[in-house]
Amino acid sequence: MATAAPDSKAIVLITGANRGIGFEIAKKLATSPDKPYHIILSSRHHSSVESAITTLRALPNLHSSTTLEPLPLDLTSDTSISSAAAHISTKHNHLDILVHNAAISFSSLSTHVTDPHAPQRERENWHAIFDTNLIGPALLTDALLPLLSASPQPERKIVFVSSKLGSIAYTFDEVNSRHIDLNDATRFTEYSASKAALNLYAKHLAWRLEHSHGEGGGSGRGKSEGEGGDKKGGEEKKGKWKVNVVCPGYTKTGLNNYQGTQEPSEAAKIVVRLVQEEGGETGTFRDKDGIVPW
Numbered sequence: 151m152a153t154a155a156p157d158s159k160a161i162v163l164i165t166g167a168n169r170g171i172g173f174e175i176a177k178k179l180a181t182s183p184d185k186p187y188h189i190i191l192s193s194r195h196h197s198s199v200e201s202a203i204t205t206l207r208a209l210p211n212l213h214s215s216t217t218l219e220p221l222p223l224d225l226t227s228d229t230s231i232s233s234a235a236a237h238i239s240t241k242h243n244h245l246d247i248l249v250h251n252a253a254i255s256f257s258s259l260s261t262h263v264t265d266p267h268a269p270q271r272e273r274e275n276w277h278a279i280f281d282t283n284l285i286g287p288a289l290l291t292d293a294l295l296p297l298l299s300a301s302p303q304p305e306r307k308i309v310f311v312s313s314k315l316g317s318i319a320y321t322f323d324e325v326n327s328r329h330i331d332l333n334d335a336t337r338f339t340e341y342s343a344s345k346a347a348l349n350l351y352a353k354h355l356a357w358r359l360e361h362s363h364g365e366g367g368g369s370g371r372g373k374s375e376g377e378g379g380d381k382k383g384g385e386e387k388k389g390k391w392k393v394n395v396v397c398p399g400y401t402k403t404g405l406n407n408y409q410g411t412q413e414p415s416e417a418a419k420i421v422v423r424l425v426q427e428e429g430g431e432t433g434t435f436r437d438k439d440g441i442v443p444w
């Protein structure tokens with residue numbers, strides 16, 4: 151049975167790790183006193199992820215065995231996604247934890263939404279937001295499933311950093327104390343729709359992986375060599391799949407022009423908890439207060 155060597159570090163890929171919440175997730179993992187990780191920080195911009203890594207390496211409380219690696223990755227580019235997967239395959243042969251953190255909202259677009267209540271929106275904005283927030287993560291997941299399947303860890307984890315703005319329940323349930331105020335949230339219409347779609351995608355993925363009958367790694371789109379959960383003859387038993395969705399809370403980052411109410415270091419806590427949690431459920435949507443209704 152393939153198990154992780156006692157000293158083997160879990161390999162974690164974090165998308166959008168050069169700034170904001172993604173950087174703080176990397177920082178918390180890198181300074182976790184409990185265990186070391188090999189953290190792959192990805193970003194579209196090589197220089198900014200290099201400077202993020204320089205900052206992390208200078209931390210006095212960096213775990214002495216933790217290692218950091220930059221990886222260029224643009225979620226809107228098929229070439230970039232396949233190069234990133236090929237790089238991890240060549241260098242590491244497997245991946246243990248995938249944190250889908252990167253996303254954009256209106257504030258990242260070249261054609262800004264100046265009036266949040268404007269009834270009409272631009273096609274290019276819809277394309278950009280869905281490409282980055284839904285299609286890119288889905289295609290990246292597919293590209294990395296063979297590597298996640300090859301993980302020797304007892305749990306192979308995929309964490310989707312989503313938003314409660316994508317909660318259909320909170321949007322429609324007006325008597326819920328956490329009901330989403332559309333007067334404010336309509337600035338984020340395209341973003342909210344992309345997160346609702348991402349949540350649905352994550353739920354489907356969790357189900358597909360949980361029900362892959364030992365052939366884990368099957369994305370449901372056809373299985374590739376090495377994706378199998380049990381190796382030929384069943385001599386190798388693979389770990390459990392954990393696929394979960396998390397809302398980090400309203401946070402001061404570029405995503406909302408720094409209007410959020412908490413610091414990125416606070417937001418990263420719930421994501422890191424899911425990354426480090428052993429046991430627990432798959433297919434959930436959570437925030438710091440517990441389960442978020444879909």
Ligand SMILES: NC(=O)c1ccc[n+]([C@@H]2O[C@H](COP(=O)([O-])OP(=O)(O)OC[C@H]3O[C@@H](n4cnc5c(N)ncnc54)[C@H](OP(=O)(O)O)[C@@H]3O)[C@@H](O)[C@H]2O)c1
Pocket residue numbers: 165166167168169170171172193194195198223224225226250251252253254282311312313314397398399400401402403404405406410
């Ligand atoms: N901030 C909040 O209030 C809040 C609330 C709920 C959920 N969230 C979620 O938290 C996550 C992190 O957001 P954040 O607030 O930290 O935002 P942020 O500071 O704007 O960071 C977004 C990250 O995504 C990366 N990115 C953007 N487009 C990309 C692309 N095409 N390919 C690869 N990476 C790309 C950015 O890298 P570049 O440098 O390459 O642009 C950046 O690292 C997102 O999933 C967001 O939806 C945030």
